[in-house]
Amino acid sequence: xxxxxxxxxxxxxxxxxxxxxxxxxxxxxxxxxxxxxxxxxxxxxxxxxxxxxxxxxxxxxxxxxxxxxxxxxxxxxxxxxxxxxxxxxxxxxxxxxxxxxxxxxxxxxxxxxxxxxxxxxxxxxxxxxxxxxxxxxxxxxxxxxxxxxxxxxxxxxxxxxxxxxxxxxxxxxxxxxxxxxxxxxxxxxxxxxxxxxxxxxxxxxxxxxxxxxxxxxxxxxxxxxxxxxxxxxxxxxxxxxxxxxxxxxxxxxxxxxxxxxxxxxxxxxxxxxxxxxxxxxxxxxxxxxxxxxxxxxxxxxxxxxxxxxxxxxxxxxxxxxxxxxxxxxxxxxxxxxxxxxxxxxxxxxxxxxxxxxxxxxxxxxxxxxxxxxxxxxxxxxxxxxxxxxxxxxxxx
Amino acid sequence: xxxxxxxxxxxxxxxxxxxxxxxxxxxxxxxxxxxxxxxxxxxxxxxxxxxxxxxxxxxxxxxxxxxxxxxxxxxxxxxxxxxxxxxxxxxxxxxxxxxxxxxxxxxxxxxxxxxxxxxxxxxxxxxxxxxxxxxxxxxxxxxxxxxxxxxxxxxxxxxxxxxxxxxxxxxxxxxxxxxxxxxxxxxxxxxxxxxxxxxxxxxxxxxxxxxxxxxxxxxxxxxxxxxxxxxxxxxxxxxxxxxxxxxxxxxxxxxxxxxxxxxxxxxxxxxxxxxxxxxxxxxxxxxxxxxxxxxxxxxxxxxxxxxxxxxxxxxxxxxxxxxxxxxxxxxxxxxxxxxxxxxxxxxxxxxxxxxxxxxxxxxxxxxxxxxxxxxxxxxxxxxxxxxxxxxxxxxx
Numbered sequence: 001x002x003x004x005x006x007x008x009x010x011x012x013x014x015x016x017x018x019x020x021x022x023x024x025x026x027x028x029x030x031x032x033x034x035x036x037x038x039x040x041x042x043x044x045x046x047x048x049x050x051x052x053x054x055x056x057x058x059x060x061x062x063x064x065x066x067x068x069x070x071x072x073x074x075x076x077x078x079x080x081x082x083x084x085x086x087x088x089x090x091x092x093x094x095x096x097x098x099x100x101x102x103x104x105x106x107x108x109x110x111x112x113x114x115x116x117x118x119x120x121x122x123x124x125x126x127x128x129x130x131x132x133x134x135x136x137x138x139x140x141x142x143x144x145x146x147x148x149x150x151x152x153x154x155x156x157x158x159x160x161x162x163x164x165x166x167x168x169x170x171x172x173x174x175x176x177x178x179x180x181x182x183x184x185x186x187x188x189x190x191x192x193x194x195x196x197x198x199x200x201x202x203x204x205x206x207x208x209x210x211x212x213x214x215x216x217x218x219x220x221x222x223x224x225x226x227x228x229x230x231x232x233x234x235x236x237x238x239x240x241x242x243x244x245x246x247x248x249x250x251x252x253x254x255x256x257x258x259x260x261x262x263x264x265x266x267x268x269x270x271x272x273x274x275x276x277x278x279x280x281x282x283x284x285x286x287x288x289x290x291x292x293x294x295x296x297x298x299x300x301x302x303x304x305x306x307x308x309x310x311x312x313x314x315x316x317x318x319x320x321x322x323x324x325x326x327x328x329x330x331x332x333x334x335x336x337x338x339x340x341x342x343x344x345x346x347x348x349x350x351x352x353x354x355x356x357x358x359x360x361x362x363x364x365x366x367x368x369x370x371x372x373x374x375x376x377x378x379x380x381x382x383x384x385x386x387x388x389x390x391x392x393x394x395x396x
Numbered sequence: 397x398x399x400x401x402x403x404x405x406x407x408x409x410x411x412x413x414x415x416x417x418x419x420x421x422x423x424x425x426x427x428x429x430x431x432x433x434x435x436x437x438x439x440x441x442x443x444x445x446x447x448x449x450x451x452x453x454x455x456x457x458x459x460x461x462x463x464x465x466x467x468x469x470x471x472x473x474x475x476x477x478x479x480x481x482x483x484x485x486x487x488x489x490x491x492x493x494x495x496x497x498x499x500x501x502x503x504x505x506x507x508x509x510x511x512x513x514x515x516x517x518x519x520x521x522x523x524x525x526x527x528x529x530x531x532x533x534x535x536x537x538x539x540x541x542x543x544x545x546x547x548x549x550x551x552x553x554x555x556x557x558x559x560x561x562x563x564x565x566x567x568x569x570x571x572x573x574x575x576x577x578x579x580x581x582x583x584x585x586x587x588x589x590x591x592x593x594x595x596x597x598x599x600x601x602x603x604x605x606x607x608x609x610x611x612x613x614x615x616x617x618x619x620x621x622x623x624x625x626x627x628x629x630x631x632x633x634x635x636x637x638x639x640x641x642x643x644x645x646x647x648x649x650x651x652x653x654x655x656x657x658x659x660x661x662x663x664x665x666x667x668x669x670x671x672x673x674x675x676x677x678x679x680x681x682x683x684x685x686x687x688x689x690x691x692x693x694x695x696x697x698x699x700x701x702x703x704x705x706x707x708x709x710x711x712x713x714x715x716x717x718x719x720x721x722x723x724x725x726x727x728x729x730x731x732x733x734x735x736x737x738x739x740x741x742x743x744x745x746x747x748x749x750x751x752x753x754x755x756x757x758x759x760x761x762x763x764x765x766x767x768x769x770x771x772x773x774x775x776x777x778x779x780x781x782x783x784x785x786x787x788x789x790x791x792x
Contacts, residue, residue: 056633058619058652059732061530061725081720084631099721100736102529131537133498134457141527142554158538210616211607219635220606222618223454235480237452239615256454324477325495329457336455340496 009217010176012260014051016090018171022049023074029162030070030128037117038068038128038159039110041138044333045130045163049074051089053261056082062099063139065110066091069117077110107143111150122151128159134338135160164338168330169352175376177262178331178354179385181218182374185255186387188212189268193396196251198272201242202228206253213257223256223335226267231276232367236324236360247273250393252370256335263335265356266372266386271395282319282363283393286371289313289359290389293327293341297355297375297382303345310341310359319361324370328358331374353377354385405613406572408656410447412486414567418445419470425558426466426524433513434464434524434555435506437534440729441526441559445470447485449657452478458495459535461506462487465513473506503539507546518547524555530734531556560734564726565748570658571772574727574750575781577655578662578770580612582783585649585664589792592647594668597638598624602649609653619652619731622663627672628763632720632756643669646789648766652731659731661752662768662782667791678715678759679789682767685709685755686785689723689737693751693771693778699741706737706755715757720766724754727770749773750781 026049030038040046043057046066057064065077076091079099086094097109118125129137137144148156170178188195188209195208205228210221226240227233228251236254245251254267269283289310296309310327326345330337331354339347341357349355355377360370374385422445426434436442439453442462453460461473472487475495482490493505514521525533533540544552566574584591584605591604601624606617622636623629624647632650641647650663665679685706692705706723722741726733727750735743737753745751751773756766770781 053635054633055619055621055635055652058730060532060730061732061736079721081631081633085634088634100529100738101721101740103740105529129537131541133496133501133536135536136456136532136534137537138532140529140531140556141525141533145527160536207610211610214603214607214610220618222616223451225451235477237450237477238481238484239449239451256451325475325497334454334456336457340457342496344497344499 010173010180014173018173019049019051019090022166023068025166026068026162027070029165030068033162034126035128035157035159035162036070036125037114038162039114040066040068040130042130042136043138044167047261047333048167050076050086050091052086054082054085063106063143065106067113067117075113075117077106077113079106105140105143107146107150111147114151123153125154127151127154127156128162129156130160130163131158132160132164135163167332168338169350170332170354170376171352174262174332175352175354177260178264178374178376181257181259181262181264182266182385184213184217184259185257185264185266188216190387192268192270192394196245196270196396198245198247200245202245203240203242205245205251206240209253213255217259218257219259221255221257223265224253226251226253228252229367231279232282232363232369234366234368236368236370245272248275250275250279250369254370254372261333263331263333264374264386265331265335266374267370268389269369269371269393271393273395275393275395278363279369280393281317282361282369284391285314285317285319286359286361286369287389287391290357290371290373293357293359294375294382297349297377298380299349299351299377301349303339303341303347303349304343306349306357307341307343310357314359314361321362324358324360326358327360328356328372330354331356349377351377351379406569406576410569414569415445415447415486418562419464421562422464422558423466425561426464429558430522431524431555431558432466432521433510434558435510436462436464436526438526438532439534443657443729444563446472446482446487448482450478450481459502459539461502463509463513471509471513473502473509475502501536501539503542503546507543510547519549521550523547523550523552524558525552526556526559527554528556528560531559563728564734565746566728566750567748570728571748571750573656573658574660574770574772577614577653577658577660578781580609580614580655581651581653581660581662584608584612586783588664588666588790592641592666592792594641594643596641598641599636599638601641601647602636605649609651613655614653615655617651617653619661620649622647622649624648625763627675628678628759628765630762630764632764632766641668644671646671646675646765650766650768657729659727659729660770660782661727661731662770663766664785665765665767665789667789669791671789671791674759675765676789677713678757678765680787681710681713681715682755682757682765683785683787686753686767686769689753689755690769690771690778693745693773694776695745695747695773697745699735699737699743699745700739702745702753703737703739706753710755710757717758720754720756722754723756724752724768726750727752745773747773747775
């Protein structure tokens with residue numbers, strides 16, 4: 001079996017220089033904000049600073065920790081089962097405990113390591129935790145409380161803003177991976193006529209698409225949702241039912257696939273044999289809204305402005321809200337990342353951000369349509385990473 | 397395209413009666429332990445009590461909440477984007493907010509709903525959070541702290557033991573789903589000769605296996621790890637490299653695939669053309685260790701006893717530790733669940749638990765082998781859900 005994606009596959013992983021740069025950027029922000037240490041517990045954050053890439057995060061049993069000191073290199077405090085793979089990264093200081101061990105799931109070792117990194121001077125030390133929006137802490141809360149009690153003379157503060165600022169702007173190597181997975185997905189959507197047909201149960205259509213994605217070079221398709229119904233669909237996050245595709249259906253697949261740990265996130269709409277005028281009009285409106293959003297993407301503009309540009313097109317066409325709550329977001333190591341294209345998000349767009357444009361609208365009662373494209377921000381414009389959808393609803 | 401799994405696919409979802417039973421079981425334990433309310437935030441827990449099944453959890457942007465009161469039905473407090481799909485479940489009381497809204501990401505609505513469920517009598521109310529082993533809280537910690545400040549007259553305590561006790565014992569419908577995904581995976585492993593060959597890059601072998609899993613009826617393969625090397629492999633959680641498979645390699649794939657939100661988790665080992673005597677001996681030892689573990693599985697025995705039964709076989713053969721930290725675990729809505737087959741886990745085995753047996757050992761310096769089978773516990777014995785691996789290392 002060979003993969004058929006047209007793009008040349010970028011190298012996997014990142015150079016040590018790139019990790020050193022990420023660390024230096026983090027430490028500069030830590031210094032500005034007075035952090036002595038960051039304690040990272042989540043997959044994306046640990047991978048961002050270490051390169052530790054594994055599907056083993058699927059198992060909720062064991063916590064994993066990466067410590068970023070104010071000076072010097074990160075220190076990994078991890079279960080023994082991960083030592084060999086962590087040794088393949090640029091991280092050299094790796095401390096392990098035998099896990100599972102619920103009665104002391106790394107807490108003693110973590111406490112001791114933090115004390116050492118604070119040079120036995122933990123009084124009033126400011127330790128960062130990812131406590132803010134779109135973040136979680138991936139360790140049992142009882143264990144975190146125990147850790148904080150053991151280090152009760154430290155201040156524990158939110159470091160999500162630092163992580164957010166760093167991860168929102170992508171490196172050239174990150175953009176290459178994002179471009180590659182977008183190309184694979186565009187190639188697969190271009191096979192729609194071979195993959196989808198009237199009479200095919202929707203869940204089989206999804207299965208065929210997922211298999212084609214793998215054949216075309218995706219590492220995985222962790223996110224594939226959508227719907228199909230006469231003249232539109234009812235919601236956009238359901239698993240597919242076995243209902244057969246029918247003439248007049250609008251089929252939508254929204255795809256979050258990964259290459260080397262980086263996501264695409266865009267959808268495509270197709271009709272079978274014919275489509276309602278309302279569906280055709282909604283498609284054209286959303287296509288124009290995407291154009292308007294794209295034109296508003298440049299460094300210095302805000303996400304709120306991008307939202308307004310799209311919303312103006314939809315309102316002019318008399319379209320109601322699709323209920324999604326925003327019209328696109330950041331994209332990278334996670335399916336969705338900061339920022340959000342919405343009125344309340346005043347994030348200023350910067351060069352090398354990777355974003356989605358995702359306008360949606362209601363078509364008729366209970367039927368909506370969603371468009372989505374992925375793009376990278378350049379010095380004074382934007383570039384689509386997804387192959388731009390056709391300007392009229394494709395009829396298969 | 398048709399699916400080729402031999403087993404008849406069980407019905408998707410669960411009856412309302414099953415959700416009512418789960419709720420009644422939870423409320424009985426809540427009463428025993430004095431809980432007035434449970435606040436659930438994680439995918440498995442919310443799905444367990446509501447049936448809410450979506451891949452949308454891949455997006456970290458929005459938190460989701462399910463409240464279990466001491467009396468009456470659960471109440472969902474969720475982002476508007478999920479309302480339509482939540483309406484398809486048995487949950488009738490659904491409160492939504494427009495999300496994303498990081499400045500108040502559901503916290504006010506959640507506070508108000510909790511006050512209402514506590515009948516405006518929150519003083520000293522005991523609210524459960526999944527704070528214990530193998531659990532996390534899936535909401536920003538700052539938001540949890542704000543919620544706790546708004547309800548500062550409540551006691552916030554760990555309810556993981558309740559969730560653990562309920563989820564460890566499976567219903568007939570859950571076992572049917574687990575049996576089905578195990579059968580699909582066994583069917584796919586039986587195609588090994590067609591799927592794997594010398595000269596094939598390891599990552600292409602993984603890709604071929606994953607495609608066959610989908611063709612055989614798996615909904616998804618969120619977890620596929622393993623390795624291949626001369627006479628054994630170095631670690632068991634790495635993504636595959638493009639190194640070509642060679643004669644004398646031992647190939648292992650460890651598969652966490654899902655059907656309707658339920659996981660299998662077992663591996664298989666194969667050699668190409670020939671294998672070292674050490675690898676063959678390790679295989680036989682681990683096969684016998686699995687037999688010993690299986691014989692020790694019956695209601696009333698402990699997980700520690702199952703571990704000891706396996707460990708005794710490995711020690712008698714002079715095998716060292718594989719470094720995995722345990723020899724199997726619970727299985728269900730997550731790839732790994734409580735309990736653990738290890739010396740310190742005194743969990744008593746009960747009828748209708750679904751468990752893995754996962755003995756591992758070192759073969760030579762830096763080379764290990766892992767076996768794994770899945771089983772369901774009956775009244776006085778166990779039954780394999782995975783098709784038992786052959787007793788000698790298969791040579792392809």
